[in-house]
Structure formats: structure tokens, C-alpha cells
Amino acid sequence: MKQRVFLVEDQRRMRELLVDLFSANGDFQVVGTACTEGEALVWLEEHGEAWDLAVIDLVLDDGSGSSVVRRARDVNYGGLVAVLASCVTDSLREHVYALGADTLFDEKDTQRFLVWLNKLGKPYDAPIPMAGGRKELAPPVASALRA
Numbered sequence: 001m002k003q004r005v006f007l008v009e010d011q012r013r014m015r016e017l018l019v020d021l022f023s024a025n026g027d028f029q030v031v032g033t034a035c036t037e038g039e040a041l042v043w044l045e046e047h048g049e050a051w052d053l054a055v056i057d058l059v060l061d062d063g064s065g066s067s068v069v070r071r072a073r074d075v076n077y078g079g080l081v082a083v084l085a086s087c088v089t090d091s092l093r094e095h096v097y098a099l100g101a102d103t104l105f106d107e108k109d110t111q112r113f114l115v116w117l118n119k120l121g122k123p124y125d126a127p128i129p130m131a132g133g134r135k136e137l138a139p140p141v142a143s144a145l146r147a
Contacts, residue, residue: 002029003121006051008040008068009033009084010060014107018055021114027121028053037063041071049076053120057107058085058096066099073100080120084113 005028009015015033022028031051034040037060054072058065065083072081081101085092088106096104105113 003027003052004029004031004050006030006032006043006047006054006072007034008054008056008060008065010035010057010062014057021117025117025121028117034068035062036060037065037068040065040068044068044071044075049079051076051079053080053082055082055084056101058083058092066096069096069099069101082113082116 005022007015007018007022007030009018012035015035019030019033022030032043032047034043040056040063054068054076056065056068056072058069069081069083072079080103083096083101083104084107085096085104086107088104093104103116105116
């Protein structure tokens, strides 16, 4: 079953790249996008739990991703919330976790984000290759993939 993605990104080119990334990966389906805080909040109110993963840009041209993170967690406690930011610090990490985010990525660290997505796309009980050729069962996604 595909993971349903809600994407909040104000930069058109970045949003298009992320939509293409999710579309190219058979494990994900973009079910909604928003460019502003207001659009994102309306989408979340109208769609509630109709998503599994929210990817939210923290700094938006019109509004803030902070309130979107908080609202996403309120309407869908079981969904994963990933935040993208241009400058990640320890205090920012603490702030977004307090809002309800599960993980935070620096927008410039695309490799780390891609590795996380690939792990997330695996079923809960799929073996994940480990060091030394061992294979272990994937632990619960929300705790195991918290960055």
C-alpha cells in the first residue's frame, strides 16, 4: 500500500521536484499540496487523516510552517511529520519536535532525506540489510526514523 503524502512547499521548483521524487518512488502517492500556511491549514481541516506523511517547509513566503506542523499533528496523530528547513540547529530541532514533528531535515542535505524516504517506504516487517550482511526486522517507523 502506498504512503499518502501531503506536501507543503512554497517554492514552485522545489515543490515540483518533490512531487516528481514521490511519483517516481512507487511507495508514495502525493494526495495534496499547499503553498501557503492558509492553504495547508484548510487542506488539513478538509482531509483530516487522509495522509500518512506530511512534508512541511518550515519557512513559507505566506505564513509559517510551524502552525502547519502543529495542526498536522492535531488532526492525524498517527501520521509522520517531516520538516524541511534551510538552517538546522539544535534549538530548531527541539522547537519542531515540541510542535509535533517526527523529524527535521536540512534542505541542503538531500542524501539524508532520500535515505530516510527509502527506509520509510519499506513495510514494517521487511528485512533491512545491516552491517556485516545481517538482516533485522524494521522497528516501528516513527521512532526508528526520527532524525
